[in-house]
Amino acid sequence: MKKNEKEFVVIGLGQFGTNVAKTLESSGATVMVIDKDDRKLERIANEVTHAVCADATNSEAMHQLGLHNYDGAIIGIGHDLEANVLITIQLKEMGVPFVMTKASTDLEGRILHKVGADKVIFPDKEMGYRVGNQIMNGNYFEAIELSEKYSIVDMNVPDSWVGQTLRGLNIRSKYGVNVIGIRGVEEMNINPHPTDELKDEDILIVLGHNTELQRLREMLG
Numbered sequence: 001m002k003k004n005e006k007e008f009v010v011i012g013l014g015q016f017g018t019n020v021a022k023t024l025e026s027s028g029a030t031v032m033v034i035d036k037d038d039r040k041l042e043r044i045a046n047e048v049t050h051a052v053c054a055d056a057t058n059s060e061a062m063h064q065l066g067l068h069n070y071d072g073a074i075i076g077i078g079h080d081l082e083a084n085v086l087i088t089i090q091l092k093e094m095g096v097p098f099v100m101t102k103a104s105t106d107l108e109g110r111i112l113h114k115v116g117a118d119k120v121i122f123p124d125k126e127m128g129y130r131v132g133n134q135i136m137n138g139n140y141f142e143a144i145e146l147s148e149k150y151s152i153v154d155m156n157v158p159d160s161w162v163g164q165t166l167r168g169l170n171i172r173s174k175y176g177v178n179v180i181g182i183r184g185v186e187e188m189n190i191n192p193h194p195t196d197e198l199k200d201e202d203i204l205i206v207l208g209h210n211t212e213l214q215r216l217r218e219m220l221g
Contacts (some may be wrong), residue, residue: 005030007070009096010048011056011087013040016123017076018100021048032070057088067091072098081108092116152180153213155204158220167194172174175216177208 007027010021010196013035017064025031032050045051054061056077074095077083084101091099092115096125100119103109109120124171161169172178182196183203189196198204206213 006072008032009034009065009067009070009071009073011035011075012077013037013044013075013080017074018044020074020076025049032221034065050110057090058085059090062087062090063094068095070096072096072100075099075101077101079104082109084108084112088117089115092206149209150207151203151210151213152207154183155206155216157198157200157202157204159200161198162200163197165195165197166192169198175208175219176212177206178205179215180207 006024006030009032010024010026010105011034013021013033016041017033017035021031021033030050031043031048031050033044033048034056036053036055038053040113041051041053052065056062056075073091075084075087075091077087079179081103081145084103084163088099094200098118099116099120101112101117102121102123103112104122104124109122117220166179179192180190181204182192182198183205184199185201206216208216
């Protein structure tokens, strides 16, 4: 492990926990994931440092993992307050310096804070705030989340694309994504025509598989 590399454990591999684990790992952290469902572990095993099949509410099993050496723990278990409370208490007793968990209600949040959680997040509430703010700021498409695999993103027009048409660039064939809109300085063009020329100040609204979107970003620098 590099001197400045952080180590985190993510417990529970629902959509939230899986996305957190992948993001931390891709950002350079060492990540251990824990879940009692082998199938969930198999889907992410190649994308994290360690994948452990264990019941996180089992104190003996948790102590054997040496979690006190980690910089922090993120509990991604769904709507199970009892399990979240038990795991939070165990992690703090082990000496994990930072424990983050999620809650569905303010009451759950207060309980988790009381038992030692350093940070409690409310994914549904926070997503609602973020989407509302984006809509008010005109970022309509940034507010759309399609699934774990597909996204709609905003993208500046690369210099090499300025003055060219969508048909000429053949974006769908070359990159596997679709330009579904162009936000210009004065107006939004939904479902643009293939012969529309791209301007330097345009923002492209691009739909595609997350893998293809990432590949496009890397190819265009």
